[in-house]
Amino acid sequence: MPTATPRPRTAPRKQTPRRRAPRPAWDLPRLLRLLIPVLALVVIVGIVVNLVGGGDQMSKLARDRTPHWVDKQIIAINGSGRRGEKLSGVTDIAIHYVGNPGTTAQQNHDYYDQPDTTVSSHFLIGLDGEIIQCIPMDEKSSATNDRNLDTLSIEVCHPDATGQFTQASYDALVKLTAWLCDYCGIGRDHVIRHYDVTGKLCPLYFVDHPDAWTQFLADVKDY
Numbered sequence: 001m002p003t004a005t006p007r008p009r010t011a012p013r014k015q016t017p018r019r020r021a022p023r024p025a026w027d028l029p030r031l032l033r034l035l036i037p038v039l040a041l042v043v044i045v046g047i048v049v050n051l052v053g054g055g056d057q058m059s060k061l062a063r064d065r066t067p068h069w070v071d072k073q074i075i076a077i078n079g080s081g082r083r084g085e086k087l088s089g090v091t092d093i094a095i096h097y098v099g100n101p102g103t104t105a106q107q108n109h110d111y112y113d114q115p116d117t118t119v120s121s122h123f124l125i126g127l128d129g130e131i132i133q134c135i136p137m138d139e140k141s142s143a144t145n146d147r148n149l150d151t152l153s154i155e156v157c158h159p160d161a162t163g164q165f166t167q168a169s170y171d172a173l174v175k176l177t178a179w180l181c182d183y184c185g186i187g188r189d190h191v192i193r194h195y196d197v198t199g200k201l202c203p204l205y206f207v208d209h210p211d212a213w214t215q216f217l218a219d220v221k222d223y
Contacts, residue, residue: 163204
């Protein structure tokens with residue numbers, strides 16, 4: 001029986017690897033898949049920072065969270081003393097003195113709250129150091145003329161015509177001013193007198209005694 005002649009073995013063909021088409025430098029779908037989680041994380045972090053850190057200045061002012069030592073007695077929107085108009089922001093804290101020596105913070109508050117009153121301030125400080133809030137911190141008061149739009153105003157009661165504050169009033173003014181600067185996120189050097197805006201002799205004692213004003217500013221910074 002004839003023997004089959006074996007076929008010579010041939011070397012297996014080498015398979016040439018297929019070349020993939022080069023990926024374009026800007027693969028938009030892939031780029032979006034990478035960016036979306038990153039953007040989502042940024043948004044989440046921003047929300048957390050806003051909630052924990054208090055957000056921007058105006059949102060903080062709108063929350064109007066004053067300390068327990070401030071007696072909140074917001075006056076009615078009456079057309080002049082309080083119009084309900086929003087601040088553009090807070091650049092400075094403006095210091096005033098009331099025009100009627102010997103009156104109390106409560107008496108001045110009640111005067112602001114009358115419908116025909118044309119003046120007001122955000123805060124009043126009494127002869128014994130009591131503090132009353134009259135206007136929400138995100139609204140304009142009627143105290144500092146053309147700076148009503150970007151200042152928070154503090155009116156301080158005083159016992160006599162010299163305009164000098166009692167020690168209790170002075171201490172409360174230092175405390176409140178320092179707190180407001182910190183709460184609004186402005187430097188403690190952003191404190192002005194009504195006099196610095198219009199030239200009015202207000203607060204009188206701090207205008208007549210520039211050294212006392214300089215000391216007050218130093219006390220606010222050091223508080």
